[in-house]
Amino acid sequence: MSEHQINASARKDEGKGASRRLRHAGQVPAIVYGGAAAPESIQIEHNPLWHASQNEWFYASILTLNVDGKSQQVLLRDMQRHPFKQQIMHLDFQRVDENTAIRFNVPLHFLNQEKSPAGKTAGVIVMHELNEVTVSCLPRNLPEFIEVDLSALTAGDIVHMSALKLPEGVTIPALKLGKEHDLAVVIAKHARGAEEETAAPEAGEVPSTKSAKAAAAPAAAPAKKK
Numbered sequence: 001m002s003e004h005q006i007n008a009s010a011r012k013d014e015g016k017g018a019s020r021r022l023r024h025a026g027q028v029p030a031i032v033y034g035g036a037a038a039p040e041s042i043q044i045e046h047n048p049l050w051h052a053s054q055n056e057w058f059y060a061s062i063l064t065l066n067v068d069g070k071s072q073q074v075l076l077r078d079m080q081r082h083p084f085k086q087q088i089m090h091l092d093f094q095r096v097d098e099n100t101a102i103r104f105n106v107p108l109h110f111l112n113q114e115k116s117p118a119g120k121t122a123g124v125i126v127m128h129e130l131n132e133v134t135v136s137c138l139p140r141n142l143p144e145f146i147e148v149d150l151s152a153l154t155a156g157d158i159v160h161m162s163a164l165k166l167p168e169g170v171t172i173p174a175l176k177l178g179k180e181h182d183l184a185v186v187i188a189k190h191a192r193g194a195e196e197e198t199a200a201p202e203a204g205e206v207p208s209t210k211s212a213k214a215a216a217a218p219a220a221a222p223a224k225k226k
Helices: 016-024 046-052 173-177 192-199 209-216
Strands: 004-010 027-033 040-045 063-067 070-081 088-095 102-111 124-128 132-137 146-149 158-160 184-190
Touching: 004 046, 016 027, 027 046, 040 046, 040 063, 046 088, 132 173
Parallel strands: 004 063, 027 088, 102 146
Antiparallel strands: 004 040, 027 040, 063 070, 070 088, 102 132, 124 184, 158 184
């Protein structure tokens, strides 16, 4: 598990007015909660935070939050963005206990799709039904992503959650609820046009256009004898 660090400082002023002044000053108001400690109001410099938010790890890994030099392990639980500006408005972080299992949504990385038989077959669509999956594990075992190798995928195949290769110590809680919760992750199927072409019955003896027209035309009257 890689370490990703976010620097912050404590703040005492709260309320909408204080948050507005922070944003004008290039800071983002945030809160840290959970664990044995009380909730803590903090502020983070916007521009480094914005650059961090462009990475997948910001949403899918445990972050090391340094508040005035004191480090704590947290997960991002909520982020509010401005409706149309490239601006982060507020963040919620949750502290994690290294000895307590957590549930978190982990992104899926699909590999070798273009090399698979399905990926090389014309008229076959490979559909990603899920882009992330909820896992349960201790914080130290939390993966930043889960790889899904599609190199053997063929037309008609369905890859379910139960087929995912999980790191040691990581489980998918939904699979304990029954087979109906074993959702499809990837489906490889023929496009509709290709299915119709494949399903069409073999053609019988069909008259040519000229023959069909001739058959539809009335028979010519016999010539009269002079």
